[in-house]
Amino acid sequence: MSPRAIDRETPDRLYTVTHGRVLGDEDPFDLVSLIVAEREPTPGMQSEHARILQMCHAPTALVEVSAELELPVSVVKVLLLDLLDIGGITVRHPLPGVTHTDGPTGLQIADHDVLKQVLLGLQRL
Amino acid sequence: MAFNDSDPDDAAGDDPGTGLPGEPGSRARTPLRKSASHGLKIVVVGGFGVGKTTMVGSVSEIRPLSTEEVMTEAGRGIDDHLIASDKSTTTVAFDFGRITLDSKNVLYLFGAPGQERFWYLWDQLFAGSLGAVVLVDTRRLKDSWYAIDRLEHHKVPFVVAVNRFDGVSSQPALNRVREALAVADTIPVVDCDARRRESSKQVLISLVDYLTGLAGPVQPAAAAGLP
Numbered sequence: 580m581s582p583r584a585i586d587r588e589t590p591d592r593l594y595t596v597t598h599g600r601v602l603g604d605e606d607p608f609d610l611v612s613l614i615v616a617e618r619e620p621t622p623g624m625q626s627e628h629a630r631i632l633q634m635c636h637a638p639t640a641l642v643e644v645s646a647e648l649e650l651p652v653s654v655v656k657v658l659l660l661d662l663l664d665i666g667g668i669t670v671r672h673p674l675p676g677v678t679h680t681d682g683p684t685g686l687q688i689a690d691h692d693v694l695k696q697v698l699l700g701l702q703r704l
Numbered sequence: 705m706a707f708n709d710s711d712p713d714d715a716a717g718d719d720p721g722t723g724l725p726g727e728p729g730s731r732a733r734t735p736l737r738k739s740a741s742h743g744l745k746i747v748v749v750g751g752f753g754v755g756k757t758t759m760v761g762s763v764s765e766i767r768p769l770s771t772e773e774v775m776t777e778a779g780r781g782i783d784d785h786l787i788a789s790d791k792s793t794t795t796v797a798f799d800f801g802r803i804t805l806d807s808k809n810v811l812y813l814f815g816a817p818g819q820e821r822f823w824y825l826w827d828q829l830f831a832g833s834l835g836a837v838v839l840v841d842t843r844r845l846k847d848s849w850y851a852i853d854r855l856e857h858h859k860v861p862f863v864v865a866v867n868r869f870d871g872v873s874s875q876p877a878l879n880r881v882r883e884a885l886a887v888a889d890t891i892p893v894v895d896c897d898a899r900r901r902e903s904s905k906q907v908l909i910s911l912v913d914y915l916t917g918l919a920g921p922v923q924p925a926a927a928a929g930l931p
Contacts, residue, residue, distance in 0.1 A: 593774075610828055611743025611812045613736070637735035640743050640812060642800055646769035647733065651795070652828070653774055671741045673832055686861045688919050689834045693809075697744065697834065698912045700805025704763065704905050 596627055596650065597657045607663075608656050613638040613671040627658050632667060734766050739807045746908065747829045749816045749855070750839035751847025755867045756815035757799045759839060759898035763905055764801025764813060772797050775824040796822050798829075813908075818851040826854060835911050836862040839898065841869075842877065845884050852885060863892040863914055865907045 615638050620629035627648060634647055645655045662668040680687050689697075748756045761768045775794045799815040814829050816822070830836070836855055840848045848864075855862045866881055882893045892910050897903045 609743065609832060610814075611745055611810075613740060613743055613810070634733070637738060638740045639736065640802075640810070642771055642812065643733075643769065643802075646771040646800075649771075651772045651774040671743075673743050673745075680859055684861075684918055685859055686918060687830075687833075687859045688861065689915060691916070691919050693744070694834070694912055694916045694919060696809050697805060697811060698909065698916070700803065700809060700811065701905060701909050701912060704803065704901070 593651070593654055597654055600657055602653050602656050602660075605660075606656060607672075608641050608659060608670065609673050610642045610652065611640050611673055613640055614644060614659060615639075615669050615671065616667065617669055618667050625658075628662060628667070631658060631662060635668060638671060736804065736810055737807060740804070740810050741808045742810065744805075744809060744811045745814060745829065745833040746811060746911065747814045747816050747833050747836040747860075748839055749818050749836055749851045749862075751818050751841065751844055751851075754839050754841045754844070754847065755869075755898040756839055759837070759865075759867075759896075759904045759907070760799055760801040760813045760815045762899060762901045762903075763803060763908065765804060766802050768799045768801045768815070770797055770799045773825050773828070775822075796825050798825060818847065826858070830855075830858045830860050833860060835915050836860050837907055837911055838862050838864045840864060840866050840881065840885070842866060842881060845881065848885060852887065861915055861918055863894060863907070863911045865894050865896045865898075865910075867898045868895050869897075 614631070614635045616632040616635040618632065620632045624632075627650070630648060631644055634644060641655060641659070642652065644659075645652045648655060650658075659668065659670075663670065674693065679690075748759050750756050757768055772795050775796060796817065798817065801813045803811040803813065805811050816826065816829050838848055838851055838855070852862070852864075864881065864885060864887060866878060878893050878895065882889075885893075887893065892914050894907060894910050896907045
């Protein structure tokens with residue numbers, strides 16, 4: 580199975596990919612944030628950045644980018660922050676307030692409209 | 705091999721049906737529509753080998769993909785510990801599939817390992833998720849206890865789905881599962897055959913029906929944006 584490839588990576592490679600940078604407290608991404616490329620790769624660009632731009636011609640979820648690049652989610656987030664900084668991508672975040680926790684049960688509950696759309700989509704499967 | 709940190713799931717073992725991930729190289733990505741704008745999450749959680757990947761694969765429009773997250777003992781994504789020593793890091797694999805619901809909404813299904821050590825991943829999966837399916841094997845009910853405890857802690861609504869490998873369904877058995885797992889009467893406990901698309905689809909519909917009930921009646925005041 581393909582993800583085993585990551586296991587065989589040395590930490591050095593992950594260090595190189597991110598140039599040792601770490602994801603700080605700033606983490607604007609969700610696993611299902613949809614990434615959209617806004618420009619073409621440029622010559623000399625780091626290969627991972629270039630691959631992300633190619634891959635995200637159509638909206639692509641962060642986890643799909645991670646699976647395709649065979650890099651851990653947190654490493655991909657660092658790469659995406661780079662691209663965000665140079666305007667290379669835009670991000671379609673999950674709907675804010677898709678869930679809230681102030682119901683009588685105290686549970687994290689999605690909005691009615693969202694649930695209705697999900698139900699209709701599932702019924703069409 | 706029983707278990708290790710990098711192989712927490714049931715992808716390779718007991719998956720005779722659909723959705724077994726292919727070999728590297730067979731990949732052909734299916735892009736989303738340009739109009740796709742809202743990613744949504746549902747998490748399928750359960751013990752080792754219970755069929756999480758099978759369920760994800762049976763309803764997914766893409767072959768289930770697998771990716772990884774790196775956790776350190778401190779729980780950060782990456783930091784100096786990763787570089788300094790691999791002893792303090794754990795790599796956890798998880799699988800996911802995708803269902804395009806309509807032109808804008810895309811539902812991602814995550815198969816999450818249910819063991820305690822993966823709490824950092826759970827935080828990411830549960831944040832903003834619609835809800836969860838706890839997939840259980842009646843022969844190993846206690847594998848589900850920790851998952852249910854964490855879902856309750858995270859305030860994530862869930863349904864319980866009993867994976868019937870033999871296809872035999874029985875209400876008394878479901879009642880026993882409910883009792884053994886000590887889940888509230890209000891929480892649906894359903895049968896399924898995770899290998900079958902229609903069956904897995906019905907589990908997801910039960911979850912969304914349950915969530916809709918929890919959300920309560922549509923309130924005109926809320927709809928109008930009033931406090």
